Amino acid sequence: MLTPICRSCRARRGDVVLDLGKQPASDFFPPVGDPGPDPVYPLRMWLCAECGLAQLAEDPTVPEEPRGVEPAALVAQAKDAISRVMASGLVRADAGMVEYGSPHGGSWLPLLAEHGLRPVDQQAELVVDSFGLMHAADQHEAVAERARRLADNGVLLLQYHSLSTIVRNGQWNALRHGHYAYYSTEVLTRMLSVAGLTPRTAWRFDLYGGTVMLAAGRGGEPDSEVRALLAEEEGSGVGDPRIVRTLQETAESSINALRGWLQRQRGTGRRVFGYGAASRAVALLAAAGIDNTMLLGVADAAQTKRGRRMPGTTIPVISPADLVRAQPDAVLLFVPDLLDEVRTALPTLAGRWVVAEPTPTEEQMTRRIVPPARLEQG
Numbered sequence: 001m002l003t004p005i006c007r008s009c010r011a012r013r014g015d016v017v018l019d020l021g022k023q024p025a026s027d028f029f030p031p032v033g034d035p036g037p038d039p040v041y042p043l044r045m046w047l048c049a050e051c052g053l054a055q056l057a058e059d060p061t062v063p064e065e066p067r068g069v070e071p072a073a074l075v076a077q078a079k080d081a082i083s084r085v086m087a088s089g090l091v092r093a094d095a096g097m098v099e100y101g102s103p104h105g106g107s108w109l110p111l112l113a114e115h116g117l118r119p120v121d122q123q124a125e126l127v128v129d130s131f132g133l134m135h136a137a138d139q140h141e142a143v144a145e146r147a148r149r150l151a152d153n154g155v156l157l158l159q160y161h162s163l164s165t166i167v168r169n170g171q172w173n174a175l176r177h178g179h180y181a182y183y184s185t186e187v188l189t190r191m192l193s194v195a196g197l198t199p200r201t202a203w204r205f206d207l208y209g210g211t212v213m214l215a216a217g218r219g220g221e222p223d224s225e226v227r228a229l230l231a232e233e234e235g236s237g238v239g240d241p242r243i244v245r246t247l248q249e250t251a252e253s254s255i256n257a258l259r260g261w262l263q264r265q266r267g268t269g270r271r272v273f274g275y276g277a278a279s280r281a282v283a284l285l286a287a288a289g290i291d292n293t294m295l296l297g298v299a300d301a302a303q304t305k306r307g308r309r310m311p312g313t314t315i316p317v318i319s320p321a322d323l324v325r326a327q328p329d330a331v332l333l334f335v336p337d338l339l340d341e342v343r344t345a346l347p348t349l350a351g352r353w354v355v356a357e358p359t360p361t362e363e364q365m366t367r368r369i370v371p372p373a374r375l376e377q378g
């Protein structure tokens, strides 16, 4: 294969730290009647030896991006993040704003408009990017573009699923086609400085096990929050290819654990379904060679995925109502952030949820069975 060229600093020196072989495109859900085989493409994470950016080594897929239903946890987090920003006084309530959104949806503009901010076409005092930047194939240009849209006294808010979280929690299936970059705060700070920006403060959120939002502007200094984050991430070794490469072992062990657990369930006649036809479930199921005899269906609230199947597998996507009717013995939840929401929405499935990510060992998977939810009134 060709040597990758860094999407940020253009260096050609680096290491492949995670290789998932050939995988179907994570956002192309073929119709159930389509027998396949689905096209597959290499899926590898490469760590630039010059600037340290973790990135997709290559991505020949063309994104389809069927929009999913935005989890309530994501909406709640956006509200929380925005109220923290407004309380900080960094952004004026009547500021003009521009958004670089995620193709998966979840715009912050309506929420910010409630605080009095207004959208503008040109330079803005607030440029918002929540999980948008990682979707840009050319990372250098994407950061430069955001900087150009920022007024001199403006603030750029960048929210990302931290690489340090991914490595610490073994979230190897965060790697997917269409997500070109995986940021540590240190690397992102370097990328911003090339565009003349400095992170001034940071907020942390529990979303996806650890999400960071940086506020950057022209001039100024990183505050104690940013410095603490940088120090913690440095201590976690997130810039060291040997540490990031532990994702490979986690991937292999969790793929084996999933397959072993599902085969055992099938062997004892237990009927297992999944919940959350998210892109992160795609690599997990396809890499583990799971079929519709082991996992009978994956429920998802998104209408757009109905009548389709999980890429690279024979597993159909079904509705949450069909899932309840099927009376499953266990339901693998592929999106842990959905747990509270699905327990409330589907009370008859209490006691059957198994959180499927991350799943380092089969034993841990067994221990992750969630006890029946006690439903709150009202």
Ligand SMILES: [Zn+2]
Pocket: 006, 007, 008, 009, 010, 011, 048, 049, 050, 051, 052, 053
């Ligand atoms: Zn680089």
